[in-house]
Amino acid sequence: MxxxxxxxxxxxxxxxxxxxxxxxxxxxxxxxxxxxxxxxxxxxxxxxxxxxxxxxxxxxxxxxxxxxxxxxxxxxxxxxxxxxxxxxxxxxxxxxxxxxxxxxxxxxxxxxxxxxxxxxxxxxRRAGVAPRQLARFDGWTVNFTRREVVDPNGLPVVLTGAEFSLLAVMLEQAQRVIARERLIELAGTRSSDSSDRSIDVLVSRLRRKLSVDGRAAPIVTVRGVGYMFGAGVTYD
CATH class of the missing domain: 3.40.50.2300 (Response regulator)
Known part of the structure; x- marks a missing residue:
């Protein structure tokens, strides 16, 4: 740096x-x-x-x-x-x-x-050069090398750097409950005090972008604990 x-x-x-x-x-x-x-x-x-x-x-x-x-x-x-x-x-x-x-x-x-x-x-960037370069879930494709996300209709979905980082962490921990504090740490999102809503805003933004054709994004809120990515994920 x-x-x-x-x-x-x-x-x-x-x-x-x-x-x-x-x-x-x-x-x-x-x-x-x-x-x-x-x-x-x-x-x-x-x-x-x-x-x-x-x-x-x-x-x-x-x-x-x-x-x-x-x-x-x-x-x-x-x-x-x-x-x-x-x-x-x-x-x-x-x-x-x-x-x-x-x-x-x-x-x-x-x-x-x-x-x-x-x-x-x-x-x-490290994720981008990892051996597993593609992730798929519910018809979606995530290309870590190109940092691209494509929806089930074949249309690209633009994510910010923070949103892509959050998605990568959730995919890696798919179907596991991630405590809010741990998710902040893994995704590199700042947490200064209990009123800081940065991770909640990121999750909300990611949910909205992963919701297409009336289907909700597979991000589950586990009340009092954190979040879980509920879809099965495969890697190429």
Whole structure:
């Protein structure tokens, strides 16, 4: 993860500078971004490993900007912003962010969360080169090498990096109950306190994307414990 390029799209110049300095002191490379056009250019021309995205970069529609970035790229996104209600956090995660940090936030905590996101990406890449490259369940096909998911009708389903990681973990543990805390650990999803709903939001998003033709996704909630992937899985 050292020498990974991080885009810092932060509207406040002093904070943008301090974040970039902290990243570079921690072994990362940092590219400061102060406008939306500069963000799109950096995504097109550079090879960033993650994005810190200030919702104010497209005020007042910062969450829409997060969605637009996710539509074009599967880059890990840590969304930051002044609004800190649970609704804002949940919406940000629903639109494809991998994490959400309300401002003001400390560079130290931001770097810790970036490392967690990047560890998850490393795990996904390792899964991609595993001997078992294809998984099948209920007519679905998951290609770990290409990180592609195809539904029973032969149509591709786009998953974010966090959603794909969660699906990979659930497939590996199919028909076993996974405690919520263990699932957070395996999928690399942050858990800061009991009110953090990041794993629940991810499960909800994955359920919705795996539901086609009126058939519910095979993800079972085991109340008080965690989740279980209820379908049988075969590997090629």
């Amino acid at each position: 050292s020498d990974t390029l991080i885009l810092v799209a932060e509207t406040r110049s002093d904070f943008r500078q301090s974040i970039c300095e902290a990243l570079e002191e921690s072994g990362f490379r940092a590219q400061p971004i102060d406008t939306e056009p500069a963000l799109w250019s950096a995504l097109d021309d550079l090879s960033p490993g993650a994005l810190v995205l200030d919702t104010a970069l497209r005020a007042p529609l910062g969450l829409d900007l997060c969605r637009d970035v996710r539509d074009r790229s599967d880059i890990p996104i840590i969304l930051v912003g002044a609004r800190s209600t649970e609704v804002d956090r949940v919406i940000g995660l629903e639109l494809g962010a991998d994490d959400y940090m309300p401002a003001p936030y400390s560079p130290r905590e931001l770097i810790a969360r970036l490392r967690a996101v990047l560890r998850r990406r490393v795990a996904e």
